[in-house]
Amino acid sequence: MHRFALVISTVAAFAPAPRISRPLSRVGAPVPVATARVQPTLAAKLPGAEFDGCVAVQGSWLAVYYGYMWLSASLPSDASENQKTWATRCFLNMHEQAPAFLAAFWTHAIFASPARAAQCxxxxxxxxxxxxxxxxxxxxxxxxxxxxxxxxxxxxxxxYLMTTAVARRCFGKVGFGASKWAPLAFFPVCVSLFLLSGVVNEKIKGQFEDANAKFRPVPPVPDTGC
Structure with a gap:
């Protein structure tokens, strides 16, 4: 009997203490532990948060694009020529510039600055x-x-978007076009290129006039009654 009591006391001494999942109050009742659950936002879950502004611009661009397209496609049959011109040119102008804008926009966003691309x-x-x-x-x-x-x-x-991206990536001009006023410097560049294209057309118009001369209809010979 004495040996059995000794064994029981030895086992109890080395047994692990019971785990208490919650602290006890003075009266023995468990005290609730407040745990704050931090729910990450959707932007934090998705990669590439720096492109959020660019995605918003792309969505806005597509909305305007389809808006103009539907206006052009839904013209009434009795619409005036002025209304047809308005609806058609609104869509075609945006459609004609779409490749240039999308290429310049995403090139700058990916290889230069997504924030500046979103602003522009x-x-x-x-x-x-x-x-x-x-x-x-x-x-x-x-x-x-x-x-x-x-x-x-x-x-x-x-x-501006394409030139700055090319200058930074291809020629190492890291700070080229970084100023917030830099896009305004490209305004005279565009006007100068437009005027230069007019000069070029003026110089080469003779080439096309000569080519078209042989296709001009021969005036009819007047009937003199002979």
Whole structure:
């Protein structure tokens, strides 16, 4: 009996203490432990959060693109020529510039600065909306002032985005175009290139006039009654 009691006491001495999952209060009741659950936001879960602004611009651009396309495709059969011109040019102008904008926009976003690409892209989409408003106000027509406000800025933005990306990546000009005012410097560049293209066309027009001369119809010989 004495040996059995000794064995029991030895086992009890080396047995692990019972685990208490919650602290006990003075009266022995478990005290609830508050655990804060931090739910990560959706942006934190997805990779590439720095491109969120670019994705927003791309979505806005597509909305405007389809809006103009549907306006052009749903013209009533009795629409006036001015309305047809307005709806058609709003869509075609955006469609014609789509390859240049999308290429310049995403090239700059991926290889230069997604933040700057998002800023310029937002301005570009705004000018596309302004283009439609201006031509609506002009009853489908277009003016030089309207072009300077809504059309030329699109050329400036595309040229800035692509040129700066190429300069930084291909020529090592890391700080090229980093200033917030840098896009404005491309405005005279676009105007100069446009004027230069006019000079080139003026110089080469003779080549096409000579080529078209042989296709001109021969005037009929007047009937003299002979």
């Amino acid at each position: 892209g937002a301005v570009y989409v705004a000018t596309r909306v302004l283009y439609g408003i201006q031509r609506f106000h002009l009853k489908g027509g277009m003016s030089v002032n309207a072009g300077l406000v809504s059309t030329v800025p699109g050329y400036v933005i595309n040229l």
